[in-house]
């Protein structure tokens with residue numbers, strides 16, 4: 001087969017220039033946003049990412065690699081970010097991973113097989129290893145997207161060359177709908193280092209956990225992974241007491257009371273918050289516990305799920321598997337079709353969908369082979385057929401939808417457009433309010449009837465939490481407001 005994709009691009013380029021296709025990109029009325037976005041090279045994001053983030057030509061520096069990760073403090077992605085900060089004036093950095101990422105469960109074993117098949121010799125691989133390159137680590141994917149986003153955000157935030165006033169936030173974008181979900185990072189105790197050892201300080205900079213560890217990771221659910229002088233990992237509580245003894249080659253963080261741990265044979269199991277091994281280390285990869293179940297991958301790279309005493313309840317036979325939400329998890333069969341199973345592993349909704357998401361409020365957005373889109377209920381019937389350009393999940397009875405003109409509104413659970421598409425961007429409802437952005441590019445809030453409760457005058461806002469939201473004014477100063485729009489501080 002003759003590959004001429006690049007030749008085709010060269011031809012296209014000639015006519016693009018001749019027909020002045022560049023003209024609409026020349027003068028952008030939008031200001032430079034002083035923003036850098038680190039994301040994945042996945043082709044589904046080529047147009048979706050800038051569109052879903054509302055980025056135009058000239059707005060942001062976009063850095064891409066496999067997975068959207070910073071692998072080490074001095075890798076090429078980090079170098080680009082440093083250039084973006086010092087040379088191009090970037091003040092805010094978004095790390096944007098995405099759902100169903102191909103870099104997620106990559107393994108060196110797979111690459112090794114392919115490389116040998118394509119003519120790379122074992123001698124070459126040996127030579128590379130002898131030069132000190134750890135190919136396993138270099139080509140390894142990540143097990144869990146939120147964790148990998150947290151790690152990348154942490155590496156950037158704590159980088160010795162990154163100024164303290166640079167804002168770094170982590171997100172996962174839905175590869176299908178473009179919905180952006182922020183990854184919460186708890187910074188009540190900050191990692192600090194002294195004489196090459198690590199500990200934690202509080203918000204005032206007071207050393208709370210003495211710097212005596214070879215490495216530490218941030219506190220989640222009140223427990224932080226620490227590496228001792230022997231190079232093995234355990235967990236300490238916020239007082240510094242050892243809860244899980246340091247005897248693991250690697251660990252992930254706690255989630256819903258359990259943390260994955262890896263033994264010297266590179267196999268994963270789970271410990272609870274008392275340090276008991278509730279599931280022996282025998283899995284190639286694991287997810288985290290949701291609704292009492294955790295997904296696990298066996299040696300044949302097939303996924304299933306275990307319960308909280310480590311029993312394999314859902315047999316490992318799926319190509320991909322989601323977390324349990326409202327009793328159901330999506331699964332992908334070997335023909336790459338999605339369906340849903342319950343907690344006994346029974347297939348409740350057959351594998352007929354081309355894409356699937358987590359259920360939210362009893363409905364999930366799916367797409368079939370013919371491109372038909374809509375929401376299915378937990379019996380698998382499509383109860384809302386809709387052909388919106390994009391949609392988000394249901395929250396508080398409403399789902400955001402985008403019309404073909406790029407304007408956003410909301411539908412109810414009958415599929416009826418109850419809030420007309422007139423917003424430049426719209427977010428899911430929380431606490432009875434949703435963030436919207438009007439054509440001026442400013443943010444405000446509407447209630448579930450579509451009535452504006454906080455006018456679109458703010459440069460940035462956060463969701464309402466217990467009746468309080470954060471808002472940023474034109475001077476980049478943050479304040480808190482209540483639902484009446486009163487500025488509280």
Ligand SMILES: [Zn+2]
Pocket residue numbers: 040041042066067068098100101102103
């Ligand atoms: Zn990806």
